[in-house]
Amino acid sequence: MDARSLKQQLAQRARETGFSAFGVARSAPVDESWQRSYRQWLDSGCGAEMHYLSNHPQLRSHPAELLPGAQSVISLALNYFHTEQQQADAIIAMYAHGDDYHEVARLMMRPLIEILESHGFEARACVDTAPVRERYWALCSGIAFAGRNGLAIVPDVGSFCFLSEIITTAPLPPDAPLTKTCQGCGKCVEACPGHAIMADGKIDARRCHSYLSIEHRGELPPGTTLRTLYGCDICQRVCPHNQQATETTVSALKLRDTLRDLTLRQVAALTPQTFATLFRHSAVKRAKLTGLQRNLKYLPFPLVPLAPLD
Ligand code: SF4
Ligand code: SF4
Structure with missing residues (x-):
């Protein structure tokens, strides 16, 4: 099979599996200006306590460092948008309403890996775990353009998407980056709410409620008032590019029954055992029980409801 036909087969399988966008970039060193800008962002302290972001700069700089002989990077976007609202007050960012996307996306990528392997190529799936610049590759492969809020925006889909990549030794024809930009x-x-979006479109994690409510350990900076118990997606909720967002077709990413009526009072009463049961296979585990219960102290009373999405 020639490379063009193989790419078509992969793209079709990606659509059938439930991915919303599929694109290919040639495997090459990450553009030096991106690497410099990333280093500056880290050096200025905007990565907060996420010290792992500065680990393995070599691995982040070229896909071939992760898979020797890499020829292509396939970028995939997985839409997790859904319209069902939580009914009580323990509000969780939409991306964590369903099953852990690491598990869901990895499973969905399996058929694509099998196609590549069946043609004698090597392939490595990356879902937010390997040191890969996901947004960079999404832009290079033409599946998304950059938003002012630091997110990748997929045309006709929006930014409520998980990004993942397959690095492969298959020499697939690359797609062109999009010329479209966010509406600005x-x-x-x-x-x-944290005034975290900087002039250059980068995010200062030290002020970002998504970082603070999930990743940060210990007490939050004085004066922090969270709007939601876990995560934050306010910069996505207000974005016009998300007004046309359509319901995800992946049922595992929709609102879990157990979160629909979850209250802050119930969260305060969670024990390690009930936390583990409630958030089994959920990304919320990332905050740990101590983080989730700490967040309760930083919510206003009464809670200010989030504006519904249009
Ligand atoms: S996630 Fe929330 S706090 Fe972070 S940049 Fe977006 S709106 Fe601001
Ligand atoms: S809200 Fe406006 S400025 Fe921000 S990412 Fe969306 S279109 Fe761009």
């Missing part, structure tokens, strides 16, 4: 309306900047 500034709504994300105005709505950001």
Whole structure:
């Protein structure tokens, strides 16, 4: 099979499996300006306590460092948008309403890996675990353009998407980056509760409620008032590119029954055992029980409801 036909087969399988976007970039060193800008972001302290971000700079700089002989990077976007709202007050960012996306996406990538392997190529799946610049590759492969809020925006889908990559030795024909840009309306900047979106479109994690409520250990900076118990997606909720977002077709990513009526009072009463049961196969585990219960102290009373999505 020639490379073009193989790419078509992969793209079709990706669509059938439930991915919303599929694109290919040639495997090459990450553009030096991106690497420099990333280093500056880390050096300025904007990565907060996420010290692992500065680990393995060599691995992040070229896909061939992760898979020797890599020829292509396949970028995939997985839409997790859904319209069902949580009914009580323990509000969790939409990306964590369903099963852990690491597990869901990895399973969904399996058929693509099998196709590549059946043609004698090597392939490595990366789902937010390997040191890969996901947004960079999404832009290079033409599946998304950059938003002012630091997110990748997939045309006609929006930014409520998980990104993942398959690095492969298959020499697939690359796609061109998009020429489209975000509308630059500034709504994300105005709505950001932590004033975390900087002028260059990068995010200062030290001020970002998504980072603070999930990754940060210990007490939050004085004066922090969270809007949601876990994570934050306010800069996505206000973005016009998400007004056309459509319901995900992947049922594992929709709102779990157990979260629909979850209250802050119930969260306060969780024990290690009930936490582990409630958030089994959920990304919420990342915050740990101590982080989730700490967050309770930083929520206003009464809670200010989030504006519903249009
Ligand atoms: S996730 Fe929340 S706090 Fe972070 S940049 Fe977006 S709106 Fe701001
Ligand atoms: S809210 Fe406006 S400025 Fe922000 S990412 Fe969306 S279109 Fe761009």
